[in-house]
Amino acid sequence: MAKMRGNKVKFDPNKLVLTAGATSANETLMFCLADRGDAFLLPTPYYPGFDRDLKWRTEAEIVPIQCSSSNGFKITASALEEAYLKAQEQGLNVKGVLVTNPSNPLGTTLTREELNHLIDFTLTKNVHIVSDEIYAGTVFDSPTFTSIAEAISDRNIEDTQVSNRVHIVYSLSKDLGLPGFRVGVIYSNNEAVVSAATKMSSFGLISSQTQFLLSQMLSDKKFSNNYLKENQKRLKKRKEALVSGLKSCGIKCLKSNASLFCWVDMSHLLTSQTFEAEKELWKRVVYEVGLNISPGSSCHCSEPGWFRMCFANMSEETLNLAMKRLKSFTDSISINKIAKTRPRHLVPYSRTMSMTKWVLQLASVDRETDR
Amino acid sequence: MKLLSGKASCNSHGQDSSYFLGWEEYEKNPYDEIKNPKGIIQMGLAENQLCFDLLESWLEKNPDAASFKRDGQSIFRELALFQDYHGLPAFKKAMVEFMSEIRGNRVTFDPNHLVLTAGATSANETLIFCLAEPGEAFLLPTPYYPGFDRDLKWRTGAEIVPIQCTSSNGFQITEAALEQAYQDAENRNLRVKGVLVTNPSNPLGTTMTWNELNLLVSFIEAKGIHLISDEIYSGTVFTSPGFVSLMEVLKERHFEKFSEVWKRVHVVYSLSKDLGLPGFRIGAIYSNDEMVVAAATKMSSFGLVSSQTQYLLSAMLSDKKFTKKYISENQKRLKQRHKLLVSGLHKAGISCLQGNAGLFSWVDMRHLLRSNDFESEMELWKKIVYDVKLNISPGSSCHCTEPGWFRVCFANMSEDTLELAMQRLNAFVAEMSSAAAHGRSNHQSVKNSRKKSLTKWVFRLSFDDRQPEER
Numbered sequence: 001m002a003k004m005r006g007n008k009v010k011f012d013p014n015k016l017v018l019t020a021g022a023t024s025a026n027e028t029l030m031f032c033l034a035d036r037g038d039a040f041l042l043p044t045p046y047y048p049g050f051d052r053d054l055k056w057r058t059e060a061e062i063v064p065i066q067c068s069s070s071n072g073f074k075i076t077a078s079a080l081e082e083a084y085l086k087a088q089e090q091g092l093n094v095k096g097v098l099v100t101n102p103s104n105p106l107g108t109t110l111t112r113e114e115l116n117h118l119i120d121f122t123l124t125k126n127v128h129i130v131s132d133e134i135y136a137g138t139v140f141d142s143p144t145f146t147s148i149a150e151a152i153s154d155r156n157i158e159d160t161q162v163s164n165r166v167h168i169v170y171s172l173s174k175d176l177g178l179p180g181f182r183v184g185v186i187y188s189n190n191e192a193v194v195s196a197a198t199k200m201s202s203f204g205l206i207s208s209q210t211q212f213l214l215s216q217m218l219s220d221k222k223f224s225n226n227y228l229k230e231n232q233k234r235l236k237k238r239k240e241a242l243v244s245g246l247k248s249c250g251i252k253c254l255k256s257n258a259s260l261f262c263w264v265d266m267s268h269l270l271t272s273q274t275f276e277a278e279k280e281l282w283k284r285v286v287y288e289v290g291l292n293i294s295p296g297s298s299c300h301c302s303e304p305g306w307f308r309m310c311f312a313n314m315s316e317e318t319l320n321l322a323m324k325r326l327k328s329f330t331d332s333i334s335i336n337k338i339a340k341t342r343p344r345h346l347v348p349y350s351r352t353m354s355m356t357k358w359v360l361q362l363a364s365v366d367r368e369t370d371r
Numbered sequence: 372m373k374l375l376s377g378k379a380s381c382n383s384h385g386q387d388s389s390y391f392l393g394w395e396e397y398e399k400n401p402y403d404e405i406k407n408p409k410g411i412i413q414m415g416l417a418e419n420q421l422c423f424d425l426l427e428s429w430l431e432k433n434p435d436a437a438s439f440k441r442d443g444q445s446i447f448r449e450l451a452l453f454q455d456y457h458g459l460p461a462f463k464k465a466m467v468e469f470m471s472e473i474r475g476n477r478v479t480f481d482p483n484h485l486v487l488t489a490g491a492t493s494a495n496e497t498l499i500f501c502l503a504e505p506g507e508a509f510l511l512p513t514p515y516y517p518g519f520d521r522d523l524k525w526r527t528g529a530e531i532v533p534i535q536c537t538s539s540n541g542f543q544i545t546e547a548a549l550e551q552a553y554q555d556a557e558n559r560n561l562r563v564k565g566v567l568v569t570n571p572s573n574p575l576g577t578t579m580t581w582n583e584l585n586l587l588v589s590f591i592e593a594k595g596i597h598l599i600s601d602e603i604y605s606g607t608v609f610t611s612p613g614f615v616s617l618m619e620v621l622k623e624r625h626f627e628k629f630s631e632v633w634k635r636v637h638v639v640y641s642l643s644k645d646l647g648l649p650g651f652r653i654g655a656i657y658s659n660d661e662m663v664v665a666a667a668t669k670m671s672s673f674g675l676v677s678s679q680t681q682y683l684l685s686a687m688l689s690d691k692k693f694t695k696k697y698i699s700e701n702q703k704r705l706k707q708r709h710k711l712l713v714s715g716l717h718k719a720g721i722s723c724l725q726g727n728a729g730l731f732s733w734v735d736m737r738h739l740l741r742s743n744d745f746e747s748e749m750e751l752w753k754k755i756v757y758d759v760k761l762n763i764s765p766g767s768s769c770h771c772t773e774p775g776w777f778r779v780c781f782a783n784m785s786e787d788t789l790e791l792a793m794q795r796l797n798a799f800v801a802e803m804s805s806a807a808a809h810g811r812s813n814h815q816s817v818k819n820s821r822k823k824s825l826t827k828w829v830f831r832l833s834f835d836d837r838q839p840e841e842r
Contacts, residue, residue: 020489020652020673020674020675020677021454021672021675023672023673024672024673024674027673031376031378031379031526032375032376032378032379033375033376033379034376035376035377035378036505038376052669052672053672053673056670057500057526057670057673095376128374164374165374173454177451177452178451179451179452179454180450180451180452180453180454180677180678180679181451181677181678181679182454182489182675182676182677182678190375192375192379192380193375193379196375196378196379196380197379199521200525200526202490202492202521202522203489203492203493203496203522203526203673203674204489204493204673204674205489205490205652205674206652206677207489207650207651207652207676207677207679207680208650208651208652209437209650209651209677209679209680209683210677210679210680213679
């Protein structure tokens with residue numbers, strides 16, 4: 001964990017609690033920090049699993065911190081304040097903020113500015129910060145990753161209580177690609193949290209067989225050094241393949257430097273800037289194009305038209321095929337758009353091979369004029 | 372504003388009980404044959420260490436299972452990615468077949484009704500989350516496993532109301548006790564959602580009788596509530612009467628599948644006791660109610676079994692030759708070890724409840740109490756932990772209604788260690804007898820030294836005095 005933070009922070013193993021995956025870690029932290037009805041603020045868009053992990057059995061609430069594309073979905077001080085007020089209006093007691101850094105689904109690392117907003121917020125409101133850093137080892141490009149731990153220590157804050165309210169979640173599911181082994185952790189400077197979370201971990205301990213395997217593997221420093229580097233290299237390459245594939249479809253995505261997915265802007269493909277249109281588009285992409293991607297609405301995004309597309313869970317060939325299919329689709333949409341403006345008989349879009357070929361042929365002829 | 376949640380700040384994790392404190396003392400001064408021969412012998416941990424050699428030999432003969440290989444081909448990637456909360460199909464199949472085998476194949480289980488969880492600890496908590504709202508209650512016969520106070524109540528907010536059982540009938544569950552418990556719950560304004568029993572029983576070390584099981588089924592039918600049967604020790608039944616599973620009783624009573632009662636019965640299982648693998652975190656919920664299976668499956672996300680471990684055990688339990696041999700050898704060794712403990716206790720003038728299962732005996736030390744109350748039980752317990760240096764579990768930590776009972780484990784140590792433990796206990800009892808014989812109300816002045824000479828002297832004296840004193 002220290003290594004992937006450039007050894008700028010050190011962690012004390014006595015403050016680490018092992019859990020069966022980050023899913024268990026996040027829920028356990030909620031059990032430790034929030035009573036039924038208390039709320040945590042989460043920046044949107046966020047990982048859909050949080051609705052279950054943080055709220056279901058804990059009966060805690062999530063209040064969104066609305067982020068928008070106007071600034072690359074970054075967390076602003078005003079958005080934090082607004083979320084806090086909204087929670088109060090709903091009669092909810094805010095116990096903290098939970099962020100995922102690097103972000104799922106954005107694929108970006110939090111900036112120093114954002115981290116400072118969070119720290120200011122916790123200082124004034126006396127709340128917790130939970131930083132789910134499950135993607136910490138997938139940062140493949142600049143800017144470098146700044147953990148909340150680093151940001152706190154750099155601030156030299158007088159309020160020593162603040163470190164008592166900062167908790168980090170980690171896991172080997174994304175960095176090492178081992179979700180099946182259920183290896184998660186909670187890291188906290190707060191002794192009471194460590195103590196309670198440790199007892200709660202009884203409900204989701206990591207198999208000792210797996211602990212032993214990974215202790216061997218991660219203790220091999222040569223291996224782990226090499227792994228981190230190589231992993232980042234391959235992720236970068238694969239992400240670039242996705243981005244250029246999307247580009248050739250006329251699709252842009254948020255500039256990202258981490259994680260296993262891109263946050264893709266398909267708002268220009270919507271029939272209208274609504275979530276209904278987003279759902280329509282999503283259904284077409286799943287059923288007609290044959291690609292399963294995640295619609296922004298499932299991540300509670302405030303703007304329709306954004307989708308999360310993963311790139312690290314398939315071969316290069318499969319990614320290329322996916323891009324080809326997408327290209328056919330976007331081309332056909334362009335054709336249809338053009339066709340709509342011409343006063344002639346509209347050919348309805350179908351998935352038969354002949355139609356695809358016909359559409360493709362048309363597209364290549366028209367390429368100069370369209371887009 | 373309170374910084375942490377109520378759950379994190381309070382003590383309802385139950386870990387302040389003597390059950391756990393005894394462990395702490397043991398951790399500070401653990402017995403080791405060579406390194407620390409005067410240390411505390413752990414007899415409070417219900418672990419099965421008797422058949423590791425069988426497991427190790429299987430592992431040696433089947434290296435693929437622990438090396439991510441199937442028929443010599445690597446399946447590492449498949450396992451690394453496998454996090455489906457429906458579990459590895461081959462493993463679930465092997466698990467239900469193993470469960471069936473333990474029940475003499477008198478009942479069969481459907482793998483689609485099995486939910487895998489990280490240990491029975493997780494299974495029990497998850498079931499309560501599925502069946503009870505905060506403030507609702509489950510009835511549990513006493514004495515019961517101390518861990519239930521944490522597992523069933525802590526994060527769920529549920530309550531436990533005891534079904535008081537007594538030594539007058541070997542702590543068996545009676546209809547009257549069930550009704551009384553139900554009434555007690557009502558008096559406390561608690562809505563009863565079900566009954567939870569451990570069969571075979573922890574800490575009694577006995578299997579439930581047909582009569583008790585029938586009573587339970589009738590009770591839940593009448594009250595319209597659930598029945599959870601934690602059958603974690605089902606593979607440790609080493610002598611008659613045999614194990615009768617709840618499922619057998621339902622079958623016998625012709626409760627049709629999909630009937631209401633059928634759907635309200637749930638079984639918990641684990642490989643921690645039968646196979647002695649608590650470290651691998653393998654537990655399961657078996658329910659006939661599809662909604663419970665569906666909800667529990669989703670909840671199992673919070674405690675999935677490592678795919679690495681699922682694969683290893685699916686290979687092992689699919690080896691029917693091995694499981695057959697293991698089950699019978701395990702029972703044989705447990706029976707023999709149990710006999711050793713019982714005779715060792717007998718030599719010290721201590722009797723125990725006649726047990727036929729489990730990894731422990733329910734031991735009667737009432738005659739060693741200064742007076743018939745729990746303070747005296749605590750005193751006696753402390754002497755045994757700190758002076759005799761045996762960590763055993765006092766009945767009060769198991770919510771027993773009668774003082775003087777202790778749970779003593781026998782399967783988590785070597786034979787030599789068990790014998791040493793019995794020697795220490797014997798010496799202690801002899802000292803107590805002699806102290807009593809000399810009219811002293813406490814034996815503080817007889818230094819609790821276990822020097823050979825003192826032991827002999829005390830033993831000789833107590834032998835002379837045995838007639839009027841001994842029970």
